[in-house]
Amino acid sequence: MKHPVDVHVGKRIRHRRWMNGTTQQQLAEAVGIKFQQIQKYETGMNRVSASRLWDIANVLNVDVAFFFEGLSEDQKSAGKPNDLPGDILTDKEALELLRSYYAIPENQRRRLFDLARVLSEAA
Known part of the structure; x- marks a missing residue:
């Protein structure tokens, strides 16, 4: 086990x-x-x-x-x-999203983060 x-x-x-x-x-x-x-x-x-x-x-x-x-x-x-899948770290889409997210310059990344937060609250 x-x-x-x-x-x-x-x-x-x-x-x-x-x-x-x-x-x-x-x-x-x-x-x-x-x-x-x-x-x-x-x-x-x-x-x-x-x-x-x-x-x-x-x-x-x-x-x-x-x-x-x-x-x-x-x-x-x-x-x-x-609301998350059982193991977010095994979800290839989530990991690809994370990798792409951190490739974005920090100031743009912050704006994207804020947008995602607003969209998730509206859903």
């Missing part, structure tokens, strides 16, 4: 890898493992050791703490209804 922390860390690895435009193969080669192991980490099937998480964080240019961000919020909201 998957442990919720392993699932959360795996989702954060996938999220960061995808935001960087890094493939599973590229990440695996950079940390010296096979891409199948990255797949297992990202699904929470296998736990990531501390040293391996350290290596992954270095390759993806984040602090190790990045992989644990939002963990307590996820646990608090477990079982509570919301």
Whole structure:
């Protein structure tokens, strides 16, 4: 059975890898493992050791703490209804939207954010 922390860390690895435009193969080669192991980490099937998480964080240019961000919020909201898909980080459209959003210059991005907020409140 998957442990919720392993699932959360795996989702954060996938999220960061995808935001960087890094493939599973590229990440695996950079940390010296096979891409199948990255797949297992990202699904929470296998736990990531501390040293391996350290290596992954270095390759993806984040602090190790990045992989644990939002963990307590996820646990608090477990079982509570919301308007988001069950796992927003596995939704390719959502991740593509995020990547595109952060490619926009900051001042334009802020205006787009405000527009999206107004449209969602009107819906």
